[in-house]
Amino acid sequence: MNLFTAIFHSTLGKKYLMAITGLLLIFFVIGHMIGNLQIFLGPESINAYGAFLKSKPALLWGARLGLLATVAVHIWSAITLSAKNRAARPVTYKVNRSVAASYASRTMIWSGLIVLAFIIYHLLHFTVGAVNPELLALRDEAGRHDIYLMVIQGFSHPLVSGFYLLSMALLCSHLSHGTSSLFQSLGFRSGQQKIWANRLALLLAWGIFLGNSSIPLAILMGFGKEALK
Amino acid sequence: MNLTLHVWRQENATDSGEFVTYLAKDVSPDMSFLEMLDVVNEDLLEKGADPIAFDSDCREGICGTCSLVINGSAHGGQKATTACQLHMRSFSDGETITIEPWRARPFPVIRDLVVDRGSFDRIIQAGGYVSASTGGAPDANTIPVSKPNSDKAMDAAQCIGCGACVAACKNASAMLFVSAKVSHMSLLPQGQVEREQRVLDMVSQMDQEGFGACTVTGSCEAVCPKEISLDFIARMNREYGRALIKSCS
Incomplete structure (x- = not known):
């Protein structure tokens, strides 16, 4: 059998793609969170981190394009599999009872699509600067992009922060099912492995949720207020 | 009442x-x-x-x-x-x-509550068999099978092919059924001859029949009258990957 056909045209192959791209995205989300948490160390730390990333354009753009490709494959497999799943049950049940299936597991496509909308907003907000162009023009004393002030200004709007918090809740619902399932799709979730995969998924989902939410929450509660003056 | x-x-x-x-x-x-x-x-x-x-x-x-x-x-x-x-x-x-x-x-x-489960038969035809030498019946216990593998194979072999897994799955996926059949035979020495071809052919037939994909909700395992475990789906995913790697090398 042709390997390409087997992977891109079979349900099992697409689940491999979904699992591998999902795993890569998990690593990105963890790295992104650790990078962002530097905001609690003050302006110097996070602005220097931003300047360091910008000073390596080849690496930065390589990572960005890699991420874009990863996201594209993840979404393509999700949508094609989802369409196949829907087509597999043309007549639905009158009485719908989901047995044993968790809420997160039944809503993966929706949590995923809303997170996608969030990612687009997030990029327009803090990377492209289409939402508030003035945020990208901020400069600190050393002439670097003032990320610290940008984040504090960005999150001082309760509506914006609220949307971030909601999106993190959905992302973590997605991760709580996805992290455990990727082991299943790759074939390593039998017996004892299942217990560890579920524990890891729970730990990761809560860790990412609390870590990422801590930034808008802290800012809403007054963290960095003096920088706004 | x-x-x-x-x-x-x-x-x-x-x-x-x-x-x-x-x-x-x-x-x-x-x-x-x-x-x-x-x-x-x-x-x-x-x-x-x-x-x-x-x-x-x-x-x-x-x-x-x-x-x-x-x-x-x-x-x-x-x-x-x-x-x-x-x-x-x-x-x-x-x-x-x-x-x-x-x-x-x-x-x-x-008609009414009767459905045609011929798709399951076609999946079995695609690979749910083993090669056996002809001749007289062999003596019992001539082929050694480890106890853990024998137990696991028998757990998988409990599948009666009723299709409740498909009926309960929100994606109408047949993964639990197919994985039980694949695991049952790949765990036993008698099933080794067709091990790789079996999983490739059975999965391909499953896809052709139009069943959905697994999203690991666990509904199938919960309704299965023979309590076939979701672990077998993980095993089939592994078997499929193994077969793909082997078919390339």
Whole structure:
């Protein structure tokens, strides 16, 4: 059998793609969170981190394009599999009872699509600067992009922060099912492995949720207020 | 006890079908679910109406022929129980019960509650067999099988192919069924000859039949009357990857 056909045209192959791209995205989300948490160390730390990333354009753009490709494959497999799943049950049940299936597991496509909308907003907000162009023009004393002030200004709007918090809740619902399932799709979730995969998924989902939410929450509660003056 | 039944009635494969309400009177709590339907059917026959068509064979929970979605649960929601082994004592007097056929594109309704599960047969034909040498019957225990593998293979071999996994899965996926068959044979020495080709062919047939993909919700495992574990799906995913790597090298 042709390997390409087997992977891109079979349900099992697409689940491999979904699992591998999902795993890569998990690593990105963890790295992104650790990078962002530097905001609690003050302006110097996070602005220097931003300047360091910008000073390596080849690496930065390589990572960005890699991420874009990863996201594209993840979404393509999700949508094609989802369409196949829907087509597999043309007549639905009158009485719908989901047995044993968790809420997160039944809503993966929706949590995923809303997170996608969030990612687009997030990029327009803090990377492209289409939402508030003035945020990208901020400069600190050393002439670097003032990320610290940008984040504090960005999150001082309760509506914006609220949307971030909601999106993190959905992302973590997605991760709580996805992290455990990727082991299943790759074939390593039998017996004892299942217990560890579920524990890891729970730990990761809560860790990412609390870590990422801590930034808008802290800012809403007054963290960095003096920088706004 | 008296019950109200909402039953899916469909003349034939092309009919659009509808729910019809029946009253089941004087039902004994000791009846099985199918016996209760038998009584309703006798009543319908006396009135000159068409009886409700449903599948059944052994009526002792081992053949996998009965196939009813009762109140939204495949086989009625009692742990490790087929519809024929579900008893009316699990219901209460005056209850309304909705009875539907398995719903999946690869399981078209033939009549009322009877579906065509030929898609499962075609998956078995694609790879659910082993090569055996001809000649006299071999002596017992001439092929050593480790105890853990034998136990796992027997757990998988418990699958009776009823299709409840497909009926319960929100994606109408047949992964639990196919993985039980793949695992059963790949765990035993007798199944090694076709090990790689089997998983590739059975998965390919499963896809062609139009079953959905697994999203690891665990519904299949929960309704399975033989308690086939989700672990077998992980095993099949591994077997498939192994077969792909082997086919390239």
